[in-house]
Amino acid sequence: MVDTTPATAVQHADPAATPRLHDVELTINGQTHHLSIEPNVVLLDALRERLGLTGAKKGCDHGQCGACTVLVDGRSMNSCLMLASMADGCDITTVEGLAKPDGTLHPVQQAFLEHDAYQCGYCTAGQMMSATAILNDPSIERTDASIKDAMSGNICRCGAYKNIHDAIKTADARLNGGE
Amino acid sequence: MRAFDYTRPGAVDAAIATHARANSAYLAGGTTLLDLAKINIMQPDQVVDINGLGLDRIERLKDGRVQVGALVTNTALARHELIETHYPVLSQALLSGASTQLRNKATTAGNVMQRVRCPYFRDGTSPCNKRDPGSGCAAIGGVNRETFAVLGTSDQCIAAHPSDMCVAMAAIGATVSVMGPNGPRDIPFDAFHLLPGTSPAREHALEPDELITHVTLDAPPGGARSGYLKLRDRASYQFALASCAAQLSVEGGVIRAPRIALGGVATKPWRATDAERMLDGKVPSRALFEQAASAAFNGATAYEHNAFKIPLGRHAIIAELGALTGLETMQEVS
Numbered sequence: 001m002v003d004t005t006p007a008t009a010v011q012h013a014d015p016a017a018t019p020r021l022h023d024v025e026l027t028i029n030g031q032t033h034h035l036s037i038e039p040n041v042v043l044l045d046a047l048r049e050r051l052g053l054t055g056a057k058k059g060c061d062h063g064q065c066g067a068c069t070v071l072v073d074g075r076s077m078n079s080c081l082m083l084a085s086m087a088d089g090c091d092i093t094t095v096e097g098l099a100k101p102d103g104t105l106h107p108v109q110q111a112f113l114e115h116d117a118y119q120c121g122y123c124t125a126g127q128m129m130s131a132t133a134i135l136n137d138p139s140i141e142r143t144d145a146s147i148k149d150a151m152s153g154n155i156c157r158c159g160a161y162k163n164i165h166d167a168i169k170t171a172d173a174r175l176n177g178g179e
Numbered sequence: 180m181r182a183f184d185y186t187r188p189g190a191v192d193a194a195i196a197t198h199a200r201a202n203s204a205y206l207a208g209g210t211t212l213l214d215l216a217k218i219n220i221m222q223p224d225q226v227v228d229i230n231g232l233g234l235d236r237i238e239r240l241k242d243g244r245v246q247v248g249a250l251v252t253n254t255a256l257a258r259h260e261l262i263e264t265h266y267p268v269l270s271q272a273l274l275s276g277a278s279t280q281l282r283n284k285a286t287t288a289g290n291v292m293q294r295v296r297c298p299y300f301r302d303g304t305s306p307c308n309k310r311d312p313g314s315g316c317a318a319i320g321g322v323n324r325e326t327f328a329v330l331g332t333s334d335q336c337i338a339a340h341p342s343d344m345c346v347a348m349a350a351i352g353a354t355v356s357v358m359g360p361n362g363p364r365d366i367p368f369d370a371f372h373l374l375p376g377t378s379p380a381r382e383h384a385l386e387p388d389e390l391i392t393h394v395t396l397d398a399p400p401g402g403a404r405s406g407y408l409k410l411r412d413r414a415s416y417q418f419a420l421a422s423c424a425a426q427l428s429v430e431g432g433v434i435r436a437p438r439i440a441l442g443g444v445a446t447k448p449w450r451a452t453d454a455e456r457m458l459d460g461k462v463p464s465r466a467l468f469e470q471a472a473s474a475a476f477n478g479a480t481a482y483e484h485n486a487f488k489i490p491l492g493r494h495a496i497i498a499e500l501g502a503l504t505g506l507e508t509m510q511e512v513s
Binding site for chain 1: 180181182183184185187206209210213214216217218226228230254258277278279280281283284414415416
């Protein structure tokens with residue numbers, strides 16, 4: 001997909017000083033996108049405003065809440081604290097890329113559904129992306145304490161933490177044969 | 180976020196030359212820079228992305244030291260076999276900091292360069308000598324609890340240095356290697372971060388346009404053991420109220436080569452050299468650890484809301500020394 005429309009307008013003290021656009025190639029959920037984008041556009045805004053991938057949410061916009069979490073080359077990152085330009089050439093997975101093309105849910109999604117691991121749902125995409133990364137990372141111990149610690153960058157202001165934790169344990173059992 | 184130009188050079192020399200051409204900021208992980216650019220605390224006209232410079236390797240040098248590239252992420256450093264094996268204090272400190280997502284992005288040099296978490300610095304309007312020299316310090320006489328220091332403060336600034344990683348590096352001993360317009364140079368880790376004194380806006384020893392290329396960790400002495408204890412308001416994803424990084428060995432029943440550094444309580448990663456001298460060559464005991472811990476806080480200045488950090492910091496030292504020497508100390512802490 002090639003998208004050559006100008007990037008979303010941003011604040012400029014002096015319109016004549018508008019920085020030049022920067023060309024980036026992003027592979028998102030297996031599909032390659034070419035964007036011509038202003039240097040100050042963060043990956044989260046590029047996903048949401050340019051590519052229509054609104055699963056990743058803007059909560060705090062400062063890397064504190066985790067609602068914007070996506071996988072970049074397999075690792076969880078705050079897409080609000082990363083310029084789209086920095087992601088040039090990277091392989092990105094968003095929540096839209098978790099389920100199979102036929103609609104079969106990813107084990108993490110299925111477990112969140114079964115455990116009712118959300119209330120308002122605003123943090124859920126970020127929670128599931130962090131959970132997916134953790135369950136793919138053998139260096140993170142499968143103890144309650146270490147899972148909670150690894151998930152602490154995802155805030156749920158509804159307080160659904162218990163069910164989120166239970167869902168992750170269930171998904172771990174199905175993905176990795178954990179208890 | 181404010182507008183800026185973006186370049187991604189492929190060589191260190193080019194990065195430095197590009198940086199020198201405008202009001203610039205180097206961009207590594209971006210977790211500090213973009214956070215602060217969004218609230219106009221950092222206002223670069225140009226960001227120089229250094230992720231293409233190949234500074235992302237960890238290697239053991241022939242002299243036993245370990246060289247860490249500027250762009251090694253906090254996660255990669257914490258999980259590296261050399262670090263887990265020879266510098267547990269560093270691995271523990273890194274994993275106690277920030278969140279998984281931030282550690283995956285944040286870099287070694289970026290952590291060294293991270294800015295203070297003082298809310299008056301970050302709000303953009305309060306008097307702050309660090310952000311707006313000469314304007315005053317709203318924290319002195321303000322709400323000065325979590326992110327404020329009791330050691331190394333001045334009447335101009337009392338913001339605590341926020342890093343865990345740097346506290347471990349201070350305890351290990353390290354050298355910061357930089358490249359600049361005038362070539363490379365090495366800065367001892369203890370001399371890299373500056374006390375606020377009368378010029379809190381100057382936070383480190385870097386000259387204009389200089390770029391950190393790597394940090395080299397001293398070789399630990401034979402038989403050394405090390406660890407990091409972080410005390411905070413909640414169990415994860417929180418800055419230290421007080422922390423202690425310690426490295427030492429015990430030979431023939433006495434402590435050798437003790438190194439202690441403190442976090443959360445000081446305006447820079449804080450070597451407790453008086454405490455180290457008191458411990459060296461002595462038989463571990465609760466009484467000795469209490470003496471050393473008291474010495475570490477000699478000259479501390481308590482502010483209205485953070486006086487608790489002095490006993491908390493002392494207890495962090497006592498508990499960590501107890502853990503490293505096998506003495507039970509926690510139950511006796513009163």
